[in-house]
């Protein structure tokens with residue numbers, strides 16, 4: 001089922017994505033800026049009366065696809081999903097054209113709607129003009145043929161019907177029946193390079209991405225349609241992997257989302273400050289899986305069967321910033337809820353669009369316990385009441401955790417941790433060392449990024465990026481994407 005457009009999405013959060021990259025000459029100074037926006041409002045975590053069922057509809061569709069992706073790996077290709085919460089503006093081709101793509105940690109390729117797509121939307125319900133990519137209209141664009149190394153590497157060998165001049169095609173079908181079909185192309189990814197004096201100039205890097213010819217289901221028709229998806233998955237096909245292979249970046253990215261003030265950061269590169277503790281990524285998983293060990297509520301460890309969090313088929317814990325809520329297996333959900341409301345036996349619940357809601361006049365942070373998830377290697381994730389509850393009108397709060405039993409059969413035993421618990425933390429995906437880590441952080445403040453070659457560090461203040469920032473970057477092969485998120489009302 002297609003997610004309905006969130007009506008209040010008009011109150012989009014505006015973000016700025018800064019891309020700093022090595023120039024082709026050694027020692028060149030490089031950084032660049034993209035615009036990034038958030039699809040949903042800050043309704044979860046603060047806003048009153050936001051249409052909360054739209055969030056779950058979003059997750060539901062995405063969740064279905066996520067599991068389909070986990071269950072049906074296709075020729076080693078990561079599967080794009082249709083709904084990421086963030087989108088960015090990128091420039092492709094020569095001369096460059098603008099494309100709005102969703103930023104998604106749950107998928108592995110960059111693809112945009114192609115000129116050959118007959119049913120692709122030209123306008124989005126998000127109020128954006130969409131553009132179809134035409135490789136022939138770009139002097140740097142060319143088709144990727146099936147006998148090229150990228151194609152063979154992506155599909156684990158030469159394709160059966162591969163002859164001369166046969167394009168390298170991809171085709172993905174999702175659990176909910178929607179699909180995307182297209183061919184790979186190679187072209188210049190353009191970005192605004194920031195020079196030593198803080199000015200910008202155009203720069204580029206060559207990347208291979210999908211030219212989407214046919215999107216089935218709501219991928220092509222959704223009112224939230226964009227030009228495509230920018231996947232930050234681990235596979236070799238992702239833009240990040242390609243830039244890493246080209247020696248332009250370290251395979252590390254981070255995000256920090258402020259649900260209190262609406263600030264935030266999205267970066268590529270080596271974050272040296274704040275320091276974070278990390279937990280190993282589970283090997284050979286198509287998503288970012290980690291090992292959850294135990295859960296404390298208010299300092300007391302829940303008594304749960306030892307096997308419940310073990311990784312395995314249709315089990316385990318996925319970190320996914322493209323999902324909004326957090327999903328727990330039924331037994332875990334029930335135990336967490338019992339412990340959270342232990343001191344509030346008198347509370348009466350009512351149903352708001354399928355969410356568990358209640359009236360509470362005081363501060364939830366004073367009246368309810370902190371939940372702490374403990375991961376392998378002693379990494380803890382603290383989730384505070386104002387994060388696991390979201391306000392829905394005056395003194396009304398709803399529970400942001402969802403019972404896995406209400407999800408698809410395949411998903412019922414999976415712990416899926418979305419933005420709800422990943423917010424107000426700097427989350428670092430260090431794919432060089434195959435770990436993921438986080439720390440509680442003020443996402444409206446700054447982080448420090450290290451230049452690989454010189455060892456110099458640079459402070460990136462999220463608010464500096466929106467206008468007139470000065471940032472001296474002594475570049476070596478490091479690419480840095482920094483996003484600041486700030487609401488239209490503030491910036």
Ligand SMILES: *[C@@H]1O[C@H](CO)[C@@H](O)[C@H](O)[C@H]1NC(C)=O
Nearest residue numbers: 003004007051052053054057
């Ligand atoms: C909220 O969204 C749901 C589906 O996402 C829709 O059915 C419903 O009509 C919306 N309600 C309001 C008040 O906009």
Ligand SMILES: *[C@@H]1O[C@H](CO)[C@@H](O)[C@H](O)[C@H]1NC(C)=O
Nearest residue numbers: 024094188190202203204205
């Ligand atoms: C893209 O990069 C190539 C090679 O570095 C350069 O010749 C070309 O001018 C660049 N184009 C733009 C628009 O920066």
Ligand SMILES: *[C@@H]1O[C@H](CO)[C@@H](O)[C@H](O)[C@H]1NC(C)=O
Nearest residue numbers: 076153154156235236237245
């Ligand atoms: C990804 O690329 C790396 C380095 O080029 C290579 O060693 C590895 O085997 C590739 N992985 C897959 C799944 O193709």
Ligand SMILES: *[C@@H]1O[C@H](CO)[C@@H](O)[C@H](O)[C@H]1NC(C)=O
Nearest residue numbers: 441442443444445446461463
């Ligand atoms: C977070 O950082 C911003 C910018 O430095 C600052 O204005 C704000 O007071 C900080 N918030 C908290 C809770 O410390």
